[in-house]
Amino acid sequence: MATILRDLSYRYQWFYDSISRLAALSVGGEAHFRQLALQGLTIHSDTKILDLCCGSGQATQFLVKSSQNVTGLDASPLSLKRAREHVPSASYVEAFAEEMPFADNQFDIVHTSVALHEMKPQQLRKIIQEVHRVLKLGGVFTLVDFHTPSNPIFWPGLSLFLLLFETETAWELLKTDLVGLLVETGFEVNKHILYAGGSLQVIQGRVDG
Numbered sequence: 001m002a003t004i005l006r007d008l009s010y011r012y013q014w015f016y017d018s019i020s021r022l023a024a025l026s027v028g029g030e031a032h033f034r035q036l037a038l039q040g041l042t043i044h045s046d047t048k049i050l051d052l053c054c055g056s057g058q059a060t061q062f063l064v065k066s067s068q069n070v071t072g073l074d075a076s077p078l079s080l081k082r083a084r085e086h087v088p089s090a091s092y093v094e095a096f097a098e099e100m101p102f103a104d105n106q107f108d109i110v111h112t113s114v115a116l117h118e119m120k121p122q123q124l125r126k127i128i129q130e131v132h133r134v135l136k137l138g139g140v141f142t143l144v145d146f147h148t149p150s151n152p153i154f155w156p157g158l159s160l161f162l163l164l165f166e167t168e169t170a171w172e173l174l175k176t177d178l179v180g181l182l183v184e185t186g187f188e189v190n191k192h193i194l195y196a197g198g199s200l201q202v203i204q205g206r207v208d209g
């Protein structure tokens with residue numbers, strides 16, 4: 001699945017950003033979209049945040065407005081190069097999310113935005129376990145990603161987007177009980193909110209004792 005548009009969106013930053021902005025109109029625009037997963041979180045200037053699968057810093061740029069202790073992690077050297085140019089105040093690490101080069105209990109918040117839908121099922125499980133490992137006790141995993149629409153009006157738009165830009169893992173995510181996976185891993189899930197007719201979900205899970 002997916003089309004040449006997917007490659008183009010990763011090759012040309014302006015194209016990726018334009019598509020993101022267009023998609024974000026379904027929730028009131030990009031600035032609002034980028035705040036969705038941060039709602040309700042207390043973030044101080046020293047809150048240690050990991051932006052997991054940070055891409056070119058699309059969400060990182062909003063995280064650094066609240067904290068001076070933001071790390072972006074991504075597997076793509078090109079994305080990280082762009083992130084370093086775009087959001088120089090964060091630190092960056094090139095690594096796979098399923099094998100993070102961090103000690104246990106490091107972060108107050110792990111945030112990930114529209115990235116988990118790129119993972120195969122086993123990889124997804126491993127990543128959630130890794131997130132649990134690197135979060136401090138009481139730390140929060142907050143994510144925003146696709147979800148099966150509850151309002152049928154949103155199906156054509158989501159389907160078209162997935163057909164043009166995504167691969168089978170995104171379709172797989174629609175069938176995945178992410179909340180269940182977090183709970184299985186040991187998170188206490190205290191927020192699961194749907195947006196854009198249910199086609200987007202925000203989940204927040206806390207590491208409890």
Ligand SMILES: C[S@@+](CC[C@H](N)C(=O)[O-])C[C@H]1O[C@@H](n2cnc3c(N)ncnc32)[C@H](O)[C@@H]1O
Binds near residue numbers: 076097
């Ligand atoms: C759709 S982009 C999302 C970028 C950004 N978070 C955003 O909100 O626009 C997905 C990102 O995940 C990264 N990625 C995919 N698989 C990964 C993995 N296993 N480990 C780390 N990064 C990964 C890709 O390189 C890409 O930058």
